[in-house]
Amino acid sequence: MTVEVAGSLTPGSELHVEGSIDVGEKAPTLRMWVGTETGVGSMKARGDVHGGHFHVHVVVPDEVPAGSALWIEAMGSDGDRESVSIPVE
Numbered sequence: 001m002t003v004e005v006a007g008s009l010t011p012g013s014e015l016h017v018e019g020s021i022d023v024g025e026k027a028p029t030l031r032m033w034v035g036t037e038t039g040v041g042s043m044k045a046r047g048d049v050h051g052g053h054f055h056v057h058v059v060v061p062d063e064v065p066a067g068s069a070l071w072i073e074a075m076g077s078d079g080d081r082e083s084v085s086i087p088v089e
Helices: none
Strands: 002-006 014-020 029-035 045-048 053-059 069-075 081-087
Touching: 014 069, 029 053
Parallel strands: none
Antiparallel strands: 002 014, 014 053, 029 045, 029 069, 045 053, 069 081
């Protein structure tokens, strides 16, 4: 997976996340948020993968907890979920 993030961590602003991902027969559904791994207090944005590419607008919460990251969760057609985090500053 490759990911590019544009924007700032200003509370209430938006991050623009673009990237590509290797997909099998059915592309995964992506969910992204800024905050902690649990996502508590964060708005999750849903993105779909088309042709291996995605573009998602992620809202930065009004209160950004210490140690926050951009979380990307991929859910395959079998319901299995996998998540990764990218440190943000």
